[in-house]
Amino acid sequence: MTAVLEISGLQKTYRSRKGVRRALDGFDMTVEAGQVHGFLGPNGSGKTTTLRTLLGLIKPNGGRMAILGREVPESLPEVAGQVGAIVESPQFFGNFTAQDTLSLLADAGGVHKDRVVAVLELVGLRDRAKDRVKTYSLGMKQRLAVASALLKEPKLLILDEPANGLDPGGIREMRTLMRNLAESGMTVVLSSHILGEIQLICDSVTIISGGRRVAAGSVADVLKSNTSSSVKVALEPGVDMRNAIELLRANGAQVTVEHDHFTVGNAGNPAQITRILAEREIYVSELTPVSADLESVFLQLTGTAPVEGQNRQVDQTAAAPAPANGGWGQ
Numbered sequence: 001m002t003a004v005l006e007i008s009g010l011q012k013t014y015r016s017r018k019g020v021r022r023a024l025d026g027f028d029m030t031v032e033a034g035q036v037h038g039f040l041g042p043n044g045s046g047k048t049t050t051l052r053t054l055l056g057l058i059k060p061n062g063g064r065m066a067i068l069g070r071e072v073p074e075s076l077p078e079v080a081g082q083v084g085a086i087v088e089s090p091q092f093f094g095n096f097t098a099q100d101t102l103s104l105l106a107d108a109g110g111v112h113k114d115r116v117v118a119v120l121e122l123v124g125l126r127d128r129a130k131d132r133v134k135t136y137s138l139g140m141k142q143r144l145a146v147a148s149a150l151l152k153e154p155k156l157l158i159l160d161e162p163a164n165g166l167d168p169g170g171i172r173e174m175r176t177l178m179r180n181l182a183e184s185g186m187t188v189v190l191s192s193h194i195l196g197e198i199q200l201i202c203d204s205v206t207i208i209s210g211g212r213r214v215a216a217g218s219v220a221d222v223l224k225s226n227t228s229s230s231v232k233v234a235l236e237p238g239v240d241m242r243n244a245i246e247l248l249r250a251n252g253a254q255v256t257v258e259h260d261h262f263t264v265g266n267a268g269n270p271a272q273i274t275r276i277l278a279e280r281e282i283y284v285s286e287l288t289p290v291s292a293d294l295e296s297v298f299l300q301l302t303g304t305a306p307v308e309g310q311n312r313q314v315d316q317t318a319a320a321p322a323p324a325n326g327g328w329g330q
């Protein structure tokens, strides 16, 4: 496979009167050709900074970047025609129709007029193409933004939160569109906070936290290598869960409390749970393995799982993620 996008050791520090903020701290990312690649990270972790740096909108303080094998920002003029991107919500003239808007952009970019009709059809705006943009919903503006990025048939399409504002039907259409684009040979990089969606659409992912890569690879590999054996535990009806949870935590278990059960995240040896609880005459009514999903891996790796009684602040992430495999009770 060939890398369409390569970033290594990227550094970006913002300086303001309030001091210095290190947004990227040696960030690495590789995206292979023809993939739909998810770029994930909590608020403030450095996603937009990475994408803006890549597109030459801000200057890095160090590191290397290449698009389609060409070093950027130096070779950006040569590769720009092959990259379509929506990094921040684009602003459109409200009095223009989608067709006017795209025709204007096509003219400016030397793109044939036929392409305007094709992209309107692709993003599902054909029937509203002659309405003014100011009458569009958020999701329709989002579709128009994607259409504008597709005009020049880019080899690499970069989308920041493309599903933002879309209804469930729109999200599903966007998913199909991304897959079809990848099948036609385009490489798609998308950032999103809808992790279930990323798990469905993407071939591979990069997870960023605190300006550094914390996981990368195929979705299956990231799930496999970052999932400890979790089990769902329910107690007999009417039994107070608090004693059981305290007891397990005192023994080193990572316990997440749900409304009528709890999950033990590092249960290498589930028999240990029943033994510890039974010794105190607490009996479990259910002990079921939990299959991994991208959301729980994301929360674990970025240290952003909600903690009871605490309001996590945006820059708070775990210093070091808990070890994935193995754990207490082995």
Ligand SMILES: Nc1ncnc2c1ncn2[C@@H]1O[C@H](COP(=O)(O)OP(=O)(O)OP(=O)(O)O)[C@@H](O)[C@H]1O
Binding pocket: 014, 015, 016, 021, 022, 023, 041, 042, 043, 044, 045, 046, 047, 048, 049, 050
């Ligand atoms: N112009 C700026 N000046 C100072 N700090 C900035 C600037 N832009 C971004 N930052 C800081 O850099 C860090 C990374 O921000 P960035 O916008 O890249 O995060 P993000 O991952 O895109 O977040 P989100 O998911 O909320 O969009 C944050 O702490 C942010 O406050």
